[in-house]
Amino acid sequence: MLWNELTSVVPESTNKQVVTARTNVDFFVALLYGHAVVAITAFASLSASRADRPVLISTGICLIILTPVWYHAAVAATDEWAAAVRALVNLGRKPLADGLGLALPKSLEDERRMWQLVTRMSNRPYAPAANSAFQPYHIDPAHPSGEPPPLVS
Numbered sequence: 001m002l003w004n005e006l007t008s009v010v011p012e013s014t015n016k017q018v019v020t021a022r023t024n025v026d027f028f029v030a031l032l033y034g035h036a037v038v039a040i041t042a043f044a045s046l047s048a049s050r051a052d053r054p055v056l057i058s059t060g061i062c063l064i065i066l067t068p069v070w071y072h073a074a075v076a077a078t079d080e081w082a083a084a085v086r087a088l089v090n091l092g093r094k095p096l097a098d099g100l101g102l103a104l105p106k107s108l109e110d111e112r113r114m115w116q117l118v119t120r121m122s123n124r125p126y127a128p129a130a131n132s133a134f135q136p137y138h139i140d141p142a143h144p145s146g147e148p149p150p151l152v153s
Contacts, residue, residue: 028074
């Protein structure tokens with residue numbers, strides 16, 4: 001929901017790690033589909049009158065054998081991608097909250113509630129009720145340290 005905002009506040013090395021991890025996934029997915037298409041084309045070419053059958057058959061079989069390898073490599077690469085995205089989110093929470101003029105609450109439950117409000121606000125038209133909903137999370141000028149005021153239940 002706030003991907004552009006989040007990527008703009010984290011260190012460049014974190015962004016680069018996410019891009020590199022995704023590139024690895026994209027590479028293996030491209031190999032998987034590319035090899036499958038070429039294998040299908042090789043087998044379809046067998047019907048041609050002047051087809052070099054041994055070459056087409058061996059090409060098709062080799063490529064079909066390799067497709068599960070690329071699939072498993074793509075699945076393994078998604079683990080690295082997931083870890084990179086998790087690091088991006090963990091490192092970007094505080095700077096993003098600061099950039100939005102919000103203070104991170106002390107409890108995870110309150111922080112989740114705050115981020116839920118932020119994502120809803122980014123997807124919906126403005127509603128006056130948002131002012132009161134965000135009030136507990138706004139950085140108080142009287143507390144410049146960024147500490148949120150105590151939540152009143």
